[in-house]
Amino acid sequence: MKAFHCQCGQAVFFDSSHCINCNSILGFDPVELEMRSLAQHGGPFFSDASGRQYRLCRNRIDYAVCNWLVPAGDDAQLCMACEFNRMIVNLAEPVNVRRWQRFETAKKRLFFTLLRLGVPLANGFDDPRDGLLFDFIEDQRSNPGQHPESFVNTGFHGGVITINALEADDSMRERVKSEMNETYRTLLGHLRHEAGHYYWPLLDADPDMRAQFSVTFGDPERDYQAALAAHYANGPSQGWRDHYISAYASAHPSEDWAETWGHYLHIYDALETAANSGAIDRSPDSVDIDTRISIWQRLSVALNELNRSSGLADAYPFVLNSAVAAKFRFVDEVIRRLRQRSPAAAGH
Ligand SMILES: [Zn+2]
Ligand SMILES: [Zn+2]
Ligand SMILES: [Zn+2]
DSSP states (O other): OOOOOOSSSEEEEETBBBBBTOOEEEEETTTTTTTEEEEOSTTTTTEEOOOOEEOOOOHHHSSSSBBBEEETOOOSOOOOTTGGGOOOOOTTTTHHHHHHHHHHHHHHHOOOHHHTOOOOOTTTOOOOOTTTTEEOOOOOSSSSSOSSSSSOOOOEETTTTEEEGGGHHHHHHOOOOOOTTTOOHHHHHHHHHHHHHHHHHHHHHHHHHHHHHHHHHHTSSOOHHHHHHHHHOOSSSSGGGGGGGGGGGOOOHHHHHHHHHHHHHHHHHHHHHHHTTTSSSOGGSOOOOOHHHHHHHHHHHHHHHHHHTTTTTOSSOOOHHHHHHHHHHHHHHHHHHHHHHHTGGGGG
16 A cells, blocks of 8 residues: 555545544545545535545445545546445445445455556446446345345355455454454455456466466366365365465365465555555565565564564464465466556556
8 A cells, every 4th residue: 555645744544534634635536546635615526736626426425435536527426446336235224334334445455456556447337248346245144134145155256246244344254254263354355355256257368378377276167166165064185385375275276366366465565555654665566576475475474573562463374485476476477467458557
């Protein structure tokens, strides 16, 4: 993540909506990837000191769940990121507005990294064939008696990332984490992982690249249901740490791909944050993937030690060995190719 400042000089954050120093209204400009300090100047319009004009996203005006801006000349009601939502939770339940806000914060952080990487990012309403949509929905576990579905799986299918609202609820997510014996489970991590399932088919890889996928992760056509059933019944194979970034990655080649993709985004975002805060002296886009991995190995060990000093669990409980590094190189190549397909490639 970049470091942002209000026009008064105050450090502000990616999800800030007001400056605590000068009380300016803040909004994020997704075209320039910058935070703007705004003043209202008539009707729905806001402008910054340079005269750039915007409107606020409708989801901010109605629910305060979004701080992204709509260019004044654009007649959309929602910002570009909110336009990716197909279904959201029932907002008559106040707890759901808070869950939705967490979902939006995590989704926007995912989008920021995708925009920084310059990969294609179109919603499924504008581009029904290749676009992406999100369902953020409940099931009977979070809303007994109200919701028809007994069990909604977080996952990706047919261009839609589905996130169970429970994942935006800290206590419920922690319970699942402990039931499934996981060391790490976050809403943002889910979104990054599911984005991997979206981007691999989007690449429409050539035969060489498909062959390379199989060499790197295994045969993606392997029976998925059987592999997942075996994973949940028997747990990961012994020695999975020698080959996979996580136990779940060992369940199936497609899951290995999505896990690796998710970690690639995680590391990119974390290194960008570290560079912008002065903790490291090189930004991730100025170094190759191998250098990125070695910087992250050192930094993540320091992060884990800092967390232990605070009595907390490790911030990054994963090991990047040479087998995993080869998978990161493959993701890096896929991103390079996706960037070439992106109409916005010239902008970033
Ligand atoms: Zn300010
Ligand atoms: Zn919005
Ligand atoms: Zn998956």
